[in-house]
Structures are given as structure tokens and as C-alpha cells.
Amino acid sequence: MCGVEAHLPWPAPTAPGPLDASLRLPGSKSMTARALVLAANSLGSSTLRGPLRARDTELMAAGLRAMGCHVSTVDDNLWLLRSRPLQGPARVDVGLAGSVMRFLPPVASLATGVVSFDGHPRSRRRPMAPLIGALRSLGARIDTENGLPFTVHGAGRITGGEVTLDASASSQLVTGLLLSASGFDRGVVVRHVGPPVPRPHLDLTVHMLRAAGAGVDDSRPDVWSVEPGRLNGRAWSIEPDLSSAAPFLAAALVTGGTVTVQGWPPTTSQPAHRLLDLLGRMGGRPAMTPRGLVMRGTGAVHGLSADLTGISEYAAILAALATVADSPSHLFGMGQLRGHEGADELGRLAAALTGLGAGVTLEPDGLRIRPRPLRGGTLRTHGDRHLAHAGALLGLAVEGVRLDDVTCTAKTLPEFPRLWSSMVYGYEGDSAEAEARIRRG
Missing domain, CATH: 3.65.10.10 (Enolpyruvate transferase domain)
Incomplete structure (x- = not known):
């Protein structure tokens, strides 16, 4: 590590x-990372056809495995995920992957048990405080000084609700919340305040959430809402x-x-x-x-x-x-x-x-x-x-x-x-x- x-x-x-x-x-790194998280948060099995096998996506798959998700990447062209109740204790190495560092803590908040996160020394300087603060306000318990290393004490559920944060440092701070929000008791309404957030990757997040069956509303500027409700596993074709x-x-x-x-x-x-x-x-x-x-x-x-x-x-x-x-x-x-x-x-x-x-x-x-x-x-x-x-x-x-x-x-x-x-x-x-x-x- x-x-x-x-x-x-x-x-x-x-x-x-x-x-x-x-x-x-x-395959697209952005699509592969999002499909992995959505598959882990879905009921049943999911497949990823044509995924990207690279340093960041391997770390994402390893992090999900550490929390108990079945992830098979034996076939380079067809990965299989089978959701299971997520649990700790687990250790997640984020490496230098901002997507792992920001997408998996919300997943860990839905697990049962302790999940610890750390990564490359350079990752410890990357902005995490807005996401950690948002998760805490939504009901998660996280031990940290607002950055790596940190520990998520999962209780198997998270209340959810409305949250405001400044995501100008990275749109991943919003995406991380949205990808797991359908599993929150009240879903989530995320409001961004601050300099504009680049839209392209957030638009991809919304597109893939809807494809997975989530109810998403992004009709208001800088506001995203996801309704509570379990997602079903599906086949993803990665561009x-x-x-x-x-x-x-x-x-x-x-x-x-x-x-x-x-x-x-x-x-x-x-x-x-x-x-x-x-x-x-x-x-x-x-x-x-x-x-x-x-x-x-x-x-x-x-x-x-x-x-x-x-x-x-x-x-x-x-x-x-x-x-x-x-x-x-x-x-x-x-x-x-x-x-x-x-x-x-x-x-x-x-x-x-x-x-x-x-x-x-x-x-x-x-x-x-x-x-x-x-x-x-x-x-x-x-x-x-x-x-x-x-x-x-x-x-x-x-x-x-x-x-x-x-x-x-x-x-x-x-x-x-x-x-x-x-x-x-x-x-x-x-x-x-x-x-x-x-x-x-």
C-alpha cells in the first residue's frame, strides 16, 4: 500500500x-469506473463488456472485492460482478486514482463494518473534505482530518437527504455521492455552491444512473437529486x-x-x-x-x-x-x-x-x-x-x-x-x- x-x-x-x-x-475509464460502482450497488449480477483494464480500474475492482463484492476480471473483455451484502473489516488502496478515492467511500458507508482507505502519498494532498463533510451530514461516520488516510464505519445504511458542497475542485465529489445515492434511505439532493463544475463527466454519471434504473433529476443548475430505490443488475457495453x-x-x-x-x-x-x-x-x-x-x-x-x-x-x-x-x-x-x-x-x-x-x-x-x-x-x-x-x-x-x-x-x-x-x-x-x-x- x-x-x-x-x-x-x-x-x-x-x-x-x-x-x-x-x-x-x-474501453473508457470513466464508464468502466461508474459501471463497477453501479453494479456493486445493484441487485443480482452485472456484466461489463469491453471494460478498461488499467491501474485505476484494477484498484476500483480490488476495493469492491475487499468489501465483499464478487468481481471476476479473468476475461479481459467481459467482467462479471455479483452483488453481495458489503462488509468490513476491509482495506482499500486508492493508489493515485481520484475515482477510487471518491466513488468508494459512499459505497463503504452502506457496508457493515469498518473500511479503511489510504493510497499513494500524492493522493493525500487531493481534495476530499467536501465529500467527507457531505457524507457526515447525510449520516455516515468517518474518522479523518478531512483527507487520506480515513476510516468509514459502515452501519449497513445511511439516512441521506439534502446536502450542499463546493465541488469546484473535482466533479468526482458529486459523482461519488450520486452513484450510491439510490441506496440511501432518503436518496439525495446535492447542491453545488462555488465556481462552475465541469458538466461532461457529471452528464455521463446521470446518463449511466438512468440506464441502471435510478430516478435522477438534473433539471436545475448545480442541483442533482437521486430517488431512493434498489437498482437491478444489467449488461454494460463500455465505449x-x-x-x-x-x-x-x-x-x-x-x-x-x-x-x-x-x-x-x-x-x-x-x-x-x-x-x-x-x-x-x-x-x-x-x-x-x-x-x-x-x-x-x-x-x-x-x-x-x-x-x-x-x-x-x-x-x-x-x-x-x-x-x-x-x-x-x-x-x-x-x-x-x-x-x-x-x-x-x-x-x-x-x-x-x-x-x-x-x-x-x-x-x-x-x-x-x-x-x-x-x-x-x-x-x-x-x-x-x-x-x-x-x-x-x-x-x-x-x-x-x-x-x-x-x-x-x-x-x-x-x-x-x-x-x-x-x-x-x-x-x-x-x-x-x-x-x-x-x-x-
């Missing part, structure tokens, strides 16, 4: 020319993780090539439409085909002025693209990244791009980027997969870019090094062989 994982430096491959690649991405597609699609723009993402859903509750719109404005040409979503580069990358409120997960990729554009860019609406999860992620992004020669001005809620010749160098990821993806993207166009750690990509996409090298070289070997090919250039 709380161990520190070894880092693996990684030289980003340079594209030999315009790409012509087709790939299939694993591909469209947020993980961002660096691959952007690669088509950088190289002036074509990248196809197979299995792209014709409709989705993931916020992918905004990504496609922004990539289109920067020079990409997206098109839905029978093979999947095809992104074509035109040989030019254009500068962009865009508000990224609610889609800050795309900030690193769009900023990296902006450094090789034909005009300046202004990306804003990202003020929450200045203190996101206890770290200045926006400042780290600016420093990483500047370190490779980009002209970047850091602002309170965004970046101004002036394209200029880039150079190779080591990009510090700080354990952030988004920075790793940005470094890999720039490595396509700039020789000598090296990530100080590629293992951080395993948080949501363990196959990233293999998929990336396969896209660049058309090579389908295992990760070790693909890595060797990259090192040989």
Missing part, C-alpha cells in the same frame, strides 16, 4: 513521414475511451497523415464532439466511416483561440499542437488546473513545453502560445499521463524528445507505448519488442 512505482524513461519516436494508421482503443484518442487523432495533424480509430460510437455521452470540433479548427478533417472515425491532417496546423471549460483533459494535447501551428494560440478556461488535485498542472504544462523551446506565457486561467522552432530534450511528466501524451505527440515532429517516465500512461492506457509505436511504425509486436524498435530508431 502506498508504494512508489519505478519510472521508465522513454524516447518518443519521430514519424518517418505522414502516418497511415488504424487502431482500436480500450472506447474517446479521451485517450486525443493524442492519436492529433498525430494525424502533426504528420499530415491519416489515423483511424476503430469502433468510434456514432453517439456518445463522452465529450468527444468538442475535441473533434477543436481539432477541425486546427486543421484536421474528421469523418465518420464504416471503419470508424478517420482523422486526416492537411499538412498544416492552425493556431486556435478556445475556451476549454469542462474539457481541460484535452489541454496538454491542444497546447502541444499549438506549439507547431502556423499562428499563435490562446487556450483559456483552465483556471482549475492551477491547483488541480493539489498541483499546478497548468504551470507544469507551460514549463514542459517551454523546455522544448516553445514560446509559452502562463496566465491565471490559460496559456498563450507563440510557435517557434522546437528542440529535443527530456520532458518531465510529473506522473501526469497528459504531459506524457503531449511529449509523445511533439516527438513525432522533433527528434530527441524523451519522456522521463512513460509508466504514468498505465493509469488509463497501459498499452500506450505499444499502440503509439504501432501507429508510427505499423508494428504489432508486444510492448517490449515495440520499445526495442523505438530505441533502434
